Amino acid sequence: MSVDLQTVKRVARLARIAVSEEDAERMTGELNAILGFVEQLNEVDVSGVGPMTSVTPMEMKKRQDVVTDGNKAADIVANAPATEENFFLVPKVVE
Amino acid sequence: MSDLTRLTISQARAKLRGKEITATEITEAYLSAIDRANPALNAYVAVTGDRARDMAKASDARLVKGEGGALEGIPLGIKDLFGTEGVHTQACSHVLDGFKPLYESTVTANLWADGAVMLGKLNMDEFAMGSSNETSYYGPVINPWRRSRLDTVVMPTTHQGDGGFVSAGGTKTQRSLDNAQLVPGGSSGGSATAVSAFLCAGATATDTGGSIRQPAAFTGTVGIKPTYGRCSRWGIVAFASSLDQAGPIARDVRDAAILLRSMASVDPKDTTSVDRPVPDYEAAIGKPIKGMKVGIPKEYRVDGMPEEIEALWQKGIAWLRDAGAEIVDISLPHTKYALPAYYIVAPAEASSNLARYDGVRYGLRVPGKDIVEMYEKTRAAGFGREVKRRIMIGTYVLSAGYYDAYYLQAQKVRNLIKRDFENVFAAGVDVILTPATPSAAFGIADEDMAADPVKMYLNDIFTVTVNMAGLPGIAVPAGLDPKGLPLGLQLIGRPFEEETLFQTAAVIEQAAGTFQPEKWW
Incomplete structure (x- = not known):
């Protein structure tokens, strides 16, 4: 499979990365080189093989469903580019 | 007094405990070495001199009372991927500009609890994506080795x-x-250069496809990627969560064992952290390997591999045989599919993990006319080319209609790669010996690699299989190529048998010796 310019622009939109016409053209070539490289996986017979879901065979660790942390609103927003009274500020979303 | 930066961790530990030197003295020696060398090598992106002096002072107080921890007073460098409270933590990306976490990663917290001193944060490929440390927002790291x-x-x-x-x-x-500047490998290029050039006693690093072992091989240092789940991933900036593991880069095998013991832990904050006590890895060094079964996988003999790599491999085989190991030929039939499967799984996970960099919660924000434009402009400006490339690949292979063909297929192939290893271990093989990299360090701005991303990816051909299967792997220096550059061998072990790797690597180290670059910087 390979991608065309339109697909690259669509994927960039999905990934929320602004691309110029020039970027998209360059990326088309690069992505096709990588997709060409991974193409060889199609020759592997995977019948009867499941996908890997856990790297180390172990049961998922669980803990009691209780509050162990919190009351750190100021810490949470400390690194944000724009905040007001411990809220993240973003451009208007709803008119 | 002789140069304190030349001491290994085990030597410095003995001198600190014996009160022959102080933590303050050794810390000052490293800080002035960094001052002199960093303009040329670019290994550190942030030097935390005041904090280092404070930590050293506290270490000295504990050492005087004989209360020192396992790493008391040992000055370390920390890869910029590890969250360090109140200190530069940006994964060497523009998108994390100014980020200073209000928490400490589990691995670094373990190191400080054992008395280690933080010298600063080390350069790396942006978000650990790269094999040459050239994708860093802070510029490339220079290898202290030259041809x-x-x-x-x-x-x-x-x-x-x-x-x-x-x-x-x-x-x-x-x-x-020669004057040509070489790459230190990546993504932990800052860690490898800093250790090799005596700018820290040891360093933390991370490995998703070879990012500890390849730079270690390129700089004549020892690097181990432990079993998936051995070191907590909590507080480390995520790249590909099912592949990422932290580990040390050190000047010799013993130092790597000392560091890993402190870095590893059982951590309730990481659900993939494994409930197993951390052994005393150092105790494995010096144990005989007589009767150990060493597997030599035929699939690691690749087309176009330089003669010196094959020769190095044969030398390694001979050393282990001379030490009494039994050498057996083995087959890992799905080896060639590991790298292509990796370039689906890793970008897929990265595209999800890096979705959080949206200009809202931390780091860079580029304003836009609405929120979507703000996201798109922020991410366009904040991520470098390689990171964007991988996010795009990941987004594509996970997008509707392509998931089964790419991602699901890759995860099935991944199980086959893991099964290959399980089969040879079940047949009695204790450890597998391979070259660490298909070549020695290459030049900065290599034109072939810049023109074709896949060429750069091929650097990880021998290391990536280990991440795909979640196994431990160590790179140990084994010799110099005809141009005087270091080359490494890799040992791969059974899950959680890092001790076997240290034990075997120590035999190679004893036969090969250790390697230091000639100082030009």
Whole structure:
């Protein structure tokens, strides 16, 4: 499979990365080189093989469903580019 | 006093405990070495001198009372991927500009609890994506090693002294260093350069496809990627969560064992952290390997591999055989599919993990006319080319209609790769010996690699299988190529048998010796 310019622009939109016409053209070539490289996986017979879901065979660790942390609103927003009274500020979303 | 930066961790530990030196002295020695070398090598992106001095002072107080921890007073460098409270933590990306976490990663917290001193944060490929440390927002790291040439020099006939002694002339050989700058490998290039150039006693690093072992091989240092789940991933900036593991880069095998023991832990904050006590890895060093079964996988003999890599591999085989190990030929039939499967799984996970960099919660924000434009402009400006490339690939292979063909297929192939290893371990193989990299360090701005991303990816051909299967792997220096550059061998072990790796790597180290670059910086 390979991608065309339109697909690259669509994927960039999905990934929320602004691309110029020039970027998209360059990326088309690069992505096709990588997709060409991974193409060889199609020759592997995977019948009867499941996908890997856990790297180390172990049961998922669980803990009691209780509050162990919190009351750190100021810490949470400390690194944000724009905040007001411990809220993240973003451009208007709803008119 | 001799240069304190030349001491290994085990040597410094003995001198600190014996009160022959102080933590303050050794810390000052490293800080001034960094001051002198960093403009040339670019290994550190942030030096935390005040904090280092404070930590050293506290270490000295504990050492005086005989209360020092396992790493008391040992100055370390920390890869910029580890969250360090109140200190530069940006994964060497523009998108994390100004980020200073209000928490400490579990691995670094373990190191400080054992008394280690933080010198600063180390350069790396942006978000750990790269094999040359050239994708960093802070510029490339320079390898302290340079190619050299052996020249035959004719000695002039000389007259000397009153006795009228006349030397007969003759020839001698001398090495002269080439000026070309080489990459230290990546993504932990800052860690590898800092350790190799004596700018820290040891360093933390991370490995998703080879990012500890490849730079270790390129700089003549020892690097171990432990079993998936051995070191907590909590507080480390995520790249590909099912592949990422932290580990140390050190000057010798013993130092790597000392560091890993402190870095590893069981952590309730990481659900993939495994409930197993951390053994004393150092105790494995020096144990005989007589009777150990060492597997040599035929699939690691790849087309176009330089002769010196094959020769190095044969030397390694001979050393282990001489030490009493049994050498067996093995087959890992799905090896060639590991790298292509990796370039689906890793970008897929990265595209999800990096979705959080949206200009809202931390780091860079580029304003836009609405929120979507703000996201798109922020991410366009904040991520470098390689990171964007991988996010795009990941987004594509996870997008509707392609998931089964790419991602699901890759995860199935991944199980086959893991099964290959399980089969040889079940057949009694204790450890697998391979080359660490298909070549020695290459030049900065290599044109072939810049033109074709896949060429750069091929650097990880021998290391990536280990991440795909979640196994432990160590790179240990084994010799120099004809141009005087270090080359490494890799040992791969069973899950959680890092001790076997240290035990076997120590045998290689004893036969090969250790390697230091000639100082030019």
